[in-house]
Amino acid sequence: xxxxxKGPAKELPKGDDGSYxxxxxxxxxxxxxxxxxxxxxxxxxxxxxxxxYPVRMxxxxxxxxxxxxxxxxxxxxxxxxxxxxxxxxxRLLPVQVDVERADREGxxxxxxxxxxxxxxxxxxxxxxxxxxxxPPMHYKSARTDSPSP
Numbered sequence: 001x002x003x004x005x006k007g008p009a010k011e012l013p014k015g016d017d018g019s020y021x022x023x024x025x026x027x028x029x030x031x032x033x034x035x036x037x038x039x040x041x042x043x044x045x046x047x048x049x050x051x052x053y054p055v056r057m058x059x060x061x062x063x064x065x066x067x068x069x070x071x072x073x074x075x076x077x078x079x080x081x082x083x084x085x086x087x088x089x090x091r092l093l094p095v096q097v098d099v100e101r102a103d104r105e106g107x108x109x110x111x112x113x114x115x116x117x118x119x120x121x122x123x124x125x126x127x128x129x130x131x132x133x134x135p136p137m138h139y140k141s142a143r144t145d146s147p148s149p
Contacts, residue, residue, distance in 0.1 A: 001026035004081040005057055007070045015084030019073075022066050023081035024059060035060050038071065065089060 006021030015021075029036045037058040040047060047053040052069030059067050080086070087108045097107050 001076060001078065002080045003029040003074065003076055004083070005068045005074045006072060006081070006083060007068050008072045011070070012085065014088075019083065020068060020085045020089075021081050021083030022068065022086045023083075024062075024066075025080075026076065028059075038074075 002023045002025055004021060004023040006019040008019060010018040012018050012020055024036070028034055035058075038055055039052075039058050040055045042048075042051055047056060052071070055071045056069045057067045057071060091108060093102055093107055097105075102108055
């Protein structure tokens with residue numbers, strides 16, 4: 001099972017509906033140690049538009065590009081997201097693979113090239129991003145296992 005999420009339609013130039021979307025597994029979303037959140041406040045204040053007002057996803061351990069801002073939709077399904085940006089954004093490819101080769105040889109869809117998480121290295125890449133430590137942000141959110149915020 002996968003939890004797919006996406007922002008507003010017509011936000012971006014590519015993909016079926018122009019939304020920015022991604023997904024994580026159901027197990028990741030429901031793991032109490034992951035603290036996956038739908039956030040509407042940051043540091044005691046409503047989110048600013050630049051930070052995803054009215055709500056955004058917070059997925060600890062994942063790169064910022066996987067944390068959907070301006071959240072418009074969450075769905076649960078058997079397959080991971082088929083959103084254009086889920087596959088063609090935030091991927092690390094070997095240095096010898098350019099966009100044309102990636103399109104021609106299907107590199108975008110190779111699971112080992114997903115660098116969405118800081119917890120695992122890409123199996124097809126020799127580079128894995130290093131963690132950046134920032135002051136903690138305090139979010140007000142609804143837990144996925146809680147009946148009310």
